Every structure is written in C-alpha cells, then in structure tokens.
Amino acid sequence: MLISHIDHIVLTVSDIERSVAFYKRVLLMQEVSFANGRKAVKFGCQKINFQILGQEPRNLAQVGSGDVCLISDWPLGDVVNHLAGEGVEIVEGPVEKSGASGPIQSVYFLDPDLNLIEVSVYM
Structure with missing residues (x-):
C-alpha cells in the first residue's frame, strides 16, 4: 500500500489551550508540545495537532470544520x-455506522469549536 496509517490530523480551533484541556479531560488524551511550542494531544501512535485560523497558510480549514472518528477499546x-x-x-x-474495517457503533458530540467528534467501537 502507498499509505499505511494516519500519523496525525490537524484541527483549526479558536483557542488552542481550551482545546487541549477539552481533549485531555473528555477523551483522556496526553498533551504534547512540538515545533517551537505548538500543541497537540496524543493517543496511541497518533496525535491531533491544533492550529488557530491563519497559522498555517497552506491549510484553508475553518474553525470547527473538522469531523473525526476515533475508535475506543471501551464498551x-x-x-x-x-x-x-x-x-x-x-x-x-x-447508532450503527460503517468503519474502515467493518460495522461500528458510534456516538457523536461537538468539541468547543463545533468540530464533530465520533467515538466508535467495532461490533
């Protein structure tokens, strides 16, 4: 395969510290810093980087435009x-949905910037 896995995604947010606190508290992720003080949260071998609008000129995403599905080991x-x-x-x-490897059960909620977060378990 050309692509083996996702390393990280980037969410555009209005307040990076607020986002880091939310993902740590709600999704039990670990805060990490990288590249001259940028912030992210890590889980397993993946991470979510946060940026504010306009921080990365190549990325035209708007605040709250993210939609991500995260797989949980919890029931x-x-x-x-x-x-x-x-x-x-x-x-x-x-609700039952279709994941990358088969059927999943999912719940959806919004982060502080209205990014849609889906937490799912494989059935």
Whole structure:
C-alpha cells in the first residue's frame, strides 16, 4: 500500500489551550508540545495537532470544520457514561455506522469549536 496509517490530523480551533484541556479531560488524551511550542494531544501512535485560523497558510480549514472518528477499546455504554459525567452532550447515537474495517457503533458530540467528534467501537 502507498499509505499505511494516519500519523496525525490537524484541527483549526479558536483557542488552542481550551482545546487541549477539552481533549485531555473528555477523551483522556496526553498533551504534547512540538515545533517551537505548538500543541497537540496524543493517543496511541497518533496525535491531533491544533492550529488557530491563519497559522498555517497552506491549510484553508475553518474553525470547527473538522469531523473525526476515533475508535475506543471501551464498551460504548462506558463511553456514553463517561461523556455524561464530563457534561458532554451527545448529538447523535448510539447508532450503527460503517468503519474502515467493518460495522461500528458510534456516538457523536461537538468539541468547543463545533468540530464533530465520533467515538466508535467495532461490533
């Protein structure tokens, strides 16, 4: 294959520190710094980099234009309970969808900049 996996994605946000805090608290990701103080969150061998609008001239994404699916090892009921405990409103789900490797059950919610976050488990 030409492409073996995703290394990182970039989300355009209005407040990087607020986004880092949200992803650490809600999705239990680890904060990392790189390249002269840029911020990201890491999980497994992947990360989500954050940028503010206009920070990267090659990227024309707008604040809140992201839509990402994250796979969890937790049972989906535990994910739902955790999100509720963190005060995160589920905007859709649980619902059955199609993942890269087969059927998944998903819940959707919004981050502070209205990026759509899908947390899923394989069925």
